[in-house]
Amino acid sequence: MALSTQTITTGFLLPSIHSAPPFFTQQPNPSTQSIATEQWVRLILTYARHRKLFVLRVEDTETGGSDWGEILRNERINRKVLPSHLSSILEAMVAKNVAAYDPPKQTRSVLLYWRLPEEWADVLHEWATSTGQLNTILTFYDITDPPIESPLSNIPVPxxxxxxxxxxxxxxxQSIGVADGEGVRFFTPSR
Incomplete structure (x- = not known):
């Protein structure tokens, strides 16, 4: 079978490397494995951004029908990423600061940074400014579950x-403690 790109049901375009059987297994040559890991990192972050997915778990390799099944498996070539391989990819992502173990002190689940926290900070402040929320106290719930869908909808609290x-x-x-938990007040940036 020739390597080819494929558009999957979510409208995401899988790169041609996804149709190569060796892509789904850990390679014995460290240089080859490093290149494959880079491609996996790029694929995972691009797919997560496309689907607005924030969490990837080692268990997602075994769960049929998970949000990640489309990229962690390729039924056309009868391949899937094994949990140990995904674990090493997650470790590389954390080392590159494009993911963080969440919850901390475990290595089976990560919070993905398809936007870095600094980029989310800019998105958050821009949202507060454009929606007239400056100098207003907002709870985390107000931000993650706004009445009108926003780029921040469903963003994980961490x-x-x-x-x-x-x-x-x-x-x-400014961080503010509120009756329901945590809140924040946004300010106009000082020049």
Missing amino acids: LLRKAIAILVKSGRA
Whole structure:
């Protein structure tokens, strides 16, 4: 079978490497494995952004019908990523700062940074500005589950906290304790 790209049901275009059987197994040559890992990292982050997925678990390799099944498996060539291989890919992603183990102190689940926390901070502040939320106290729920879908809809709280911490450091926000938990107030950036 020749290597070819494929558009899957979600409209995502899989790269041609996805139709190569060796892509799904760990390679004995460290140089070859390094290149394959880079391609996996790129594929995972691009797919996550396309689908707005924030979490990837080692178990997703075994779960049929998971959000990740389309890229962790290729039925046409009867291949799937084994849990140990995905584990090493996740480890590489964490080392590159494009993912973080979540919850911390385990290595089977990561929070994906298809946008870095600094980029989320900019998106968050831009959203607060464009929706007239400056100098208003908002709960995390107000941000992650707004009445009108936004780029921040369903953003995981750990990632939201990191973005807010960046805004607090730069003087564009203030963390506030509210009755329901955590909140934030956004400010106009000082010039």
